[in-house]
Structures are given as C-alpha cells and as structure tokens.
Amino acid sequence: MKVVALFLSLLPLTLAAPAQVHKRAGPTVVAPSPQATVAGKSSQDVDTFNGIPFAKPPTGSLRLKPPQPLTSAIGKVDGTQTPKACPQFFFSIDGSNFPTNVLGQILNTGLFQAATNAGEDCLTLNVQRPAGTKADAKLPVLFWIFGGGFELGSTQMYDGTSLVRESVENGKPIIFVAVNYRVGGFGFLPGKEILQDGSANLGLLDQRAGLQWVADNIAAFGGDPSKVTIWGESAGAISVFDQMALYDGDNTYKGQPLFRGAMMNSGSVVPAAPVDDNKGQIIYNAVVSKAGCSSASNTLACLRSVSYKTFLDAANSVPGILSYSTVSLSYLPRPDGKVLTASPDLLVASGKYAKVPFIVGDQEDEGTLFGLFTPNLTTTSDVTNYLSTVFFPTTAKTTLAGLVDTYPGITENGSPFRTSLLNNWYPQFKRVSAILGDITFTLTRRIFLNSANSVNPDVPSWSYLATYDYGTPILGTFHGSDLLQVFFGILNNNARKSIRGYYYSFIYELDPNKNSGLPEWPRWSTTKELMTFGANSNSLQKDNFRTQAYEYLKTYANGFYI
Numbered sequence: 001m002k003v004v005a006l007f008l009s010l011l012p013l014t015l016a017a018p019a020q021v022h023k024r025a026g027p028t029v030v031a032p033s034p035q036a037t038v039a040g041k042s043s044q045d046v047d048t049f050n051g052i053p054f055a056k057p058p059t060g061s062l063r064l065k066p067p068q069p070l071t072s073a074i075g076k077v078d079g080t081q082t083p084k085a086c087p088q089f090f091f092s093i094d095g096s097n098f099p100t101n102v103l104g105q106i107l108n109t110g111l112f113q114a115a116t117n118a119g120e121d122c123l124t125l126n127v128q129r130p131a132g133t134k135a136d137a138k139l140p141v142l143f144w145i146f147g148g149g150f151e152l153g154s155t156q157m158y159d160g161t162s163l164v165r166e167s168v169e170n171g172k173p174i175i176f177v178a179v180n181y182r183v184g185g186f187g188f189l190p191g192k193e194i195l196q197d198g199s200a201n202l203g204l205l206d207q208r209a210g211l212q213w214v215a216d217n218i219a220a221f222g223g224d225p226s227k228v229t230i231w232g233e234s235a236g237a238i239s240v241f242d243q244m245a246l247y248d249g250d251n252t253y254k255g256q257p258l259f260r261g262a263m264m265n266s267g268s269v270v271p272a273a274p275v276d277d278n279k280g281q282i283i284y285n286a287v288v289s290k291a292g293c294s295s296a297s298n299t300l301a302c303l304r305s306v307s308y309k310t311f312l313d314a315a316n317s318v319p320g321i322l323s324y325s326t327v328s329l330s331y332l333p334r335p336d337g338k339v340l341t342a343s344p345d346l347l348v349a350s351g352k353y354a355k356v357p358f359i360v361g362d363q364e365d366e367g368t369l370f371g372l373f374t375p376n377l378t379t380t381s382d383v384t385n386y387l388s389t390v391f392f393p394t395t396a397k398t399t400l401a402g403l404v405d406t407y408p409g410i411t412e413n414g415s416p417f418r419t420s421l422l423n424n425w426y427p428q429f430k431r432v433s434a435i436l437g438d439i440t441f442t443l444t445r446r447i448f449l450n451s452a453n454s455v456n457p458d459v460p461s462w463s464y465l466a467t468y469d470y471g472t473p474i475l476g477t478f479h480g481s482d483l484l485q486v487f488f489g490i491l492n493n494n495a496r497k498s499i500r501g502y503y504y505s506f507i508y509e510l511d512p513n514k515n516s517g518l519p520e521w522p523r524w525s526t527t528k529e530l531m532t533f534g535a536n537s538n539s540l541q542k543d544n545f546r547t548q549a550y551e552y553l554k555t556y557a558n559g560f561y562i
Contacts, residue, residue, distance in 0.1 A: 050080065230263070241353070245348075245352065369479045423474050
C-alpha cells in the first residue's frame with residue numbers, strides 16, 4: 001500500500017497540464033512530406049510544435065497493425081495543444097492484484113483516459129527549437145524516446161524547453177523531437193498469431209516511422225536530418241539499442257542513415273525469448289480471453305473489432321510493471337525474425353546493429369524502485385523462488401540459486417549500495433533490489449559494452465554511473481531519477497551541468513569531450529572506466545564492481561531471457 005500511495009502522490013505531477021503561457025502570435029512551419037502547415041507557440045525563447053501526425057491513426061482495422069504512412073496532405077495542424085497519449089497501462093485489472101486492480105479499473109475508464117488525453121489516435125511527435133530558428137539553420141537533432149516499461153508514457157510528459165534553452169546557452173543549439181509510440185498491448189502484444197500476421201514490435205515500428213518523418217521534414221524546422229542523435233531512458237534506452245539493431249542494423253532510409261549517434265540512460269540490451277514463445281503466448285491467450293474472443297475463428301481479427309474500452313481492459317488484465325511482477329514485463333520487444341531478427345544480445349555478438357558512437361550508463365541503485373513491490377521476500381530461498389516463478393520459470397532453480405549466491409550479504413552487495421546495513425526496508429529488500437537492477441540494467445550494460453567492443457573495437461563508446469542522489473532513504477540514486485536531474489534539469493547542480501554539457505558535445509561532435517570544457521571522459525574500450533556523476537563533483541571508477549555476479553550472468557546468459 002505504501003507503493004500505491006507513493007504512485008498516487010506522484011500521479012498528479014505526472015499528468016498535470018503544462019503551465020499556461022501568454023498567448024501571442026506563434027511561428028508557423030510548412031512540413032513537406034506529407035504536407036502540413038503546423039502552427040506553433042513561443043515561450044521562454046523556445047518554439048514548440050506539438051502533436052504533428054507521422055502515421056495514419058492505428059484504429060479500427062489498423063489496430064495491432066504496423067504504422068501506415070500518411071499518403072495525402074494533412075492540412076493545418078494546431079501545434080499549440082497538449083498532444084494525445086497512446087493508451088496507458090497503469091495497473092493490471094487482474095483481480096489477484098487487489099487493491100491495485102481497483103485502481104487499474106478506475107484508470108482504465110473512459111473518463112480517466114480522456115482526462116489524461118489518451119486514445120488510439122496517438123501517433124504524433126513534438127518538435128522544439130530555439131525561437132526564431134530559420135529553415136536553413138541545419139541544427140543537430142536530438143530524438144527523444146520516452147520510457148515507462150513499454151506500458152506507460154507519452155510525449156505530453158516530456159517538455160524539452162530547458163534542454164533547448166540550455167543548448168543555446170552552451171553555444172550548441174539543438175532541435176528537440178519527442179515521439180509517441182504505442183505501449184502495452186497496443187504496441188507490444190506477443191503470440192504466434194501476432195507473428196504470423198507480421199504485427200510484432202509495433203511500438204518499435206512507430207519509433208522508426210517517427211525517425212523517417214524527421215528525415216523527410218526536420219529541415220523545414222531548421223534541423224539537419226544528417227545529424228540526428230537518438231536518446232532514451234529506461235524502456236526508451238532499450239528502444240534506442242533496438243533501433244540500432246532493427247533489420248540487423250540497417251538504419252537507412254532513402255539511402256541515408258536515420259541517426260548517427262545514440263545515448264542510453266538506464267537500459268541497453270534486454271535478452272528476450274521469441275514473440276511466439278510460450279511466455280508470450282500466455283499473454284496473448286489471456287488478452288483474447290478477457291476480450292471475449294476465445295471462441296472466434298480469427299482471434300486477432302476479433303481483437304481488432306472489439307470496442308476500445310474492451311481491448312484496453314483486456315490488454316491491461318495481465319501482470320504490469322507496477323506490481324509484484326515488476327520488470328518481468330508482459331509487454332516488451334521480442335524477436336520476430338524480421339524487424340528484430342534475434343534476441344538483442346545475439347545481435348550484438350554477431351555485429352548486427354548500427355555501428356554508431358554511443359553513450360550508455362546507469363543510476364547506481366536501478367533496482368530499488370522495483371524492490372518496493374516484493375515485501376514478502378524474507379529469505380534467500382524466497383528470492384530464488386521469486387525469480388523462478390515470476391521471471392525465469394524454465395531455468396533450473398539451481399542456476400537461479402547460484403545467481404542469488406553471488407549476492408552473499410546486503411552490506412557489500414545490497415542496494416542502495418554503499419549504505420552498509422541501512423535502508424533494508426524488509427529482510428530481502430537490498431538483495432532483490434541489487435539483483436533486479438543488475439540483471440535488467442547495470443551488469444547487462446557491462447556485458448553489452450564488452451560484446452560491442454569485441455566485435456567493433458573502432459566504434460567509440462562512453463559509459464557512466466550516476467550517484468548524485470546518494471543518501472536518499474530506501475531508494476538511493478534510483479531508477480528514473482535521471483529524468484529530474486538530466487532531462488528536466490530541476491537541480492542546477494554539477495550533475496545537471498556536466499551531464500548536459502557532455503551530451504551537447506556528443507550531439508554536435510559524436511564525442512562528449514570535444515569543446516565541452518569538461519574533464520576528459522575516457523572511451524570505455526580504452527580504460528574500462530565509468531564517469532561517476534555526483535551531485536557536487538565527478539570522478540572516474542573502474543567498471544569492475546560485482547565481478548562474481550557479472551561473470552555468472554555472462555556464463556549462464558541463456559537462462560536469463562525475459
């Protein structure tokens with residue numbers, strides 16, 4: 001219940017409408033393909049153009065279909081309004097998840113989804129630029145992919161005004177683009193029926209369609225389509241790597257690369273079972289049953305024909321991230337043999353991804369936010385059983401117990417790290433938080449870096465560890481806290497200034513060090529060092545902590561597919 005209370009306390013901030021701005025004549029841009037006259041607004045020296053369509057509405061027969069290109073002129077677009085979000089998966093409505101299932105039912109109502117401005121006609125993007133930017137400015141483009149466990153999130157939550165303003169102050173002005181993509185069952189429904197229909201990984205295809213829109217149109221807004229950097233956090237960071245890996249690394253469109261650099265905050269490679277694996281089929285069958293489609297001769301056609309509310313409830317009836325299942329996700333990118341041809345870890349090892357410079361890093365305590373949902377774990381056997389039943393049911397329990405054994409004590413191996421016996425909210429909180437953070441984010445990042453540098457040693461990469469929230473009770477420097485520090489820049493401290501400074505240099509030069517005026521950040525392949533971002537200062541540290549767990553995960557990698 002404490003977790004629910006925390007979520008509800010933050011919900012109004014998440015869903016709050018943007019602050020009102022003084023009305024005055026705003027800028028207008030004519031985007032060429034498809035032709036659209038986009039009216040924007042200006043505030044705080046930034047021009048904003050919201051809700052620009054980049055694909056046909058995925059409604060009716062286009063529900064659960066790949067995004068379809070717009071084939072005729074759009075006409076006028078009011079880019080001054082709050083953009084619509086894609087349907088959200090806040091809490092599972094499964095009755096076994098009481099009391100959060102009650103909240104899920106409330107949040108799925110048409111009234112609440114309308115209040116959050118959510119609906120199926122949601123494939124739009126936002127463009128923000130320094131006020132008055134001319135069409136011939138050719139500014140580098142930062143393409144943002146939001147996170148939320150592939151279940152939550154939208155562009156309406158991510159105003160890039162402070163990023164654009166600070167880029168100008170740094171002498172490196174940028175264009176900021178944020179893309180909406182389908183989440184939950186609308187964007188990542190698995191199952192053999194989905195595979196046979198060619199409709200897997202729709203959310204990733206939405207992101208790719210947004211990148212193609214940028215290639216066709218961003219020059220009209222003053223951007224340079226040859227200088228696009230993709231950036232994401234959490235599921236958005238995982239999506240960034242997936243964009244690198246789509247079509248075996250082919251990131252070209254009309255003969256040109258869609259992006260030239262990548263930045264991943266808290267996420268990279270997530271080893272995953274195929275879309276038609278038993279795990280995915282269980283999810284599909286549950287959605288079909290809840291939608292009342294089990295007896296249909298074509299269950300997928302039935303899902304497309306039911307009402308929006310019926311499908312929303314069905315899609316949200318499976319385990320969600322804000323629950324005991326945490327990061328054992330019902331919905332996530334899965335190999336389909338075409339768009340994502342194999343598990344991401346295998347694509348890295350075989351070099352089948354776009355060879356672009358990248359930055360990847362983590363929060364020090366990635367797992368604490370998810371450890372809040374498992375207070376019944378009181379022994380190490382409980383942790384092993386939890387991993388077996390919720391995460392890896394086909395993996396031998398002895399293998400899972402071996403992983404747990406690599407975290408022998410909460411003093412040295414418990415998260416929040418470096419806090420000795422403190423912050424152990426329940427008997428296994430610090431241990432399970434460390435494990436969940438490492439297998440999903442921190443140690444898989446190191447495995448990714450080693451693999452990438454092995455197959456492509458000439459492609460530069462840099463890595464970091466954020467510690468700027470050290471001392472926060474229970475959570476430490478928790479997953480998602482970089483949104484406050486880095487994306488929104490709420491605290492005007494060392495972390496904000498230095499991380500943004502490195503990022504702007506990377507966007508401009510594909511090297512965080514060039515013209516940054518900041519201390520040298522060594523390439524990861526050169527020194528295996530992390531830039532450690534603190535609230536008041538930065539330092540370098542060897543990327544060799546929790547070596548036993550790292551070696552174990554690498555050795556038994558096949559047993560840890562989601």
